[in-house]
Amino acid sequence: MTSSSVFAGLSPQAPDSLLSLIGAYRRDSRPGKIDLGVGVFRDDDGATPVMACVKAAEQILLNGQPTKAYLGPEGDIGYLDLLKPIIFGDAVSHEVFGVQTPGGTGAIRLACELLKAARPDIRMIVGAPTWPNHTQILDQLGIETVAFRHYDQRAQRLGFDEMMAALETARAGDAVLLHGCCHNPSGADYSLEQWAAIAALVARKGLIPLIDLAYQGLGLGLEEDAAGMRLVLAAAEDGLLAYSCDKNFGLYRERVGALYALSRDADTLDLAASNIRALARTNWSMPPDHGAAVVRVILESETLTTQWRAELEAMRVRVADLRQRLAKAVPALAPLAGQHGLFALLPLSPAQVATLREDHGIYMAGSGRINLAGLTVTNIDTFARAFEACLQGEPA
Numbered sequence: 180m181t182s183s184s185v186f187a188g189l190s191p192q193a194p195d196s197l198l199s200l201i202g203a204y205r206r207d208s209r210p211g212k213i214d215l216g217v218g219v220f221r222d223d224d225g226a227t228p229v230m231a232c233v234k235a236a237e238q239i240l241l242n243g244q245p246t247k248a249y250l251g252p253e254g255d256i257g258y259l260d261l262l263k264p265i266i267f268g269d270a271v272s273h274e275v276f277g278v279q280t281p282g283g284t285g286a287i288r289l290a291c292e293l294l295k296a297a298r299p300d301i302r303m304i305v306g307a308p309t310w311p312n313h314t315q316i317l318d319q320l321g322i323e324t325v326a327f328r329h330y331d332q333r334a335q336r337l338g339f340d341e342m343m344a345a346l347e348t349a350r351a352g353d354a355v356l357l358h359g360c361c362h363n364p365s366g367a368d369y370s371l372e373q374w375a376a377i378a379a380l381v382a383r384k385g386l387i388p389l390i391d392l393a394y395q396g397l398g399l400g401l402e403e404d405a406a407g408m409r410l411v412l413a414a415a416e417d418g419l420l421a422y423s424c425d426k427n428f429g430l431y432r433e434r435v436g437a438l439y440a441l442s443r444d445a446d447t448l449d450l451a452a453s454n455i456r457a458l459a460r461t462n463w464s465m466p467p468d469h470g471a472a473v474v475r476v477i478l479e480s481e482t483l484t485t486q487w488r489a490e491l492e493a494m495r496v497r498v499a500d501l502r503q504r505l506a507k508a509v510p511a512l513a514p515l516a517g518q519h520g521l522f523a524l525l526p527l528s529p530a531q532v533a534t535l536r537e538d539h540g541i542y543m544a545g546s547g548r549i550n551l552a553g554l555t556v557t558n559i560d561t562f563a564r565a566f567e568a569c570l571q572g573e574p575a
């Protein structure tokens with residue numbers, strides 16, 4: 180490297196630890212290896228098949244798509260409109276503006292940029308642990324974060340009181356980042372009563388909720404997974420919702436997201452919308468089309484929507500069943516039974532995570548997060564025994 184190179188001034192960045200697992204697992208030649216890493220649904224053969232409703236919609240697009248011309252910075256308006264009742268329900272108390280984004284990450288990034296532009300000294304109240312990309316985006320944008328403990332990993336306990344205390348001490352105008360359902364990485368969600376209490380506090384303190392809803396339909400069901408966060412949005416003056424179809428439509432690599440801004444006032448929302456469009460333009464100009472077009476084609480068709488709901492429900496049931504089986508097979512993991520979605524945060528140290536990988540070929544995030552969908556009815560006992568051995572510090 181020559182010191183005159185512009186790149187010489189950069190600091191080296193560690194590879195993303197979660198995404199590195201994809202390659203590490205692929206390179207492992209052991210036959211019984213188990214992949215509990217990145218959050219994708221898997222069937223009992225360990226495969227992540229394209230959903231049948233998606234294949235059907237892709238066929239329709241292949242035969243009938245008239246043009247590939249640009250759609251504009253907002254992306255596919257039909258997609259955005261058809262998702263609205265699924266996300267917000269039929270009775271929306273606010274004016275709503277949406278843009279299509281490249282995945283949930285694009286939506287989170289745009290939301291945080293908007294908040295920073297609106298209020299340069301804005302603070303974000305964030306539960307720990309959270310999805311690592313949340314804090315990385317906030318740090319990169321120079322947004323001050325105020326952390327509270329969302330989940331006690333050792334005790335496997337949701338930190339509801341900690342969150343309420345953090346919100347109680349918040350300043351009016353602070354933002355709060357909340358996972359709508361299927362908390363990533365812990366799987367520990369608030370009950371409807373707890374969401375109602377959060378909503379009351381958000382209203383009383385004048386806080387701005389940023390809801391990350393990336394797993395709708397994979398926890399308790401499409402409606403159930405949205406019910407709590409809807410209370411919070413309804414109670415707030417303004418709000419933002421980052422959505423992802425990557426998981427509930429199985430469209431991962433197509434990067435299918437959306438950002439919705441909500442305000443009680445139409446003029447204020449117009450102001451937000453013009454800024455969101457401008458930010459989208461400078462970030463990616465126009466979002467990728469295919470995945471959103473697939474979702475739109477599905478939601479435009481009653482038959483395909485029914486099929487999608489059934490396929491999503493089958494995925495949900497499979498993951499919930501594995502969760503119950505694991506909670507039953509390992510007494511130390513009994514709290515998992517009351518949690519939701521793809522993830523669970525196991526009470527493991529980084530060294531124990533490494534032991535499971537090196538000695539047993541079991542791959543999970545360094546934090547101890549597992550993707551339950553990577554388990555199968557046949558490998559679950561192998562996993563349970565390896566986990567227990569590791570917990571007791573027995574030689575592998």
Ligand code: LMR
Nearest residue numbers: 197216217218219310363
């Ligand atoms: C995950 O948490 O595994 C997924 O959301 C994939 C990602 O981008 O981190």
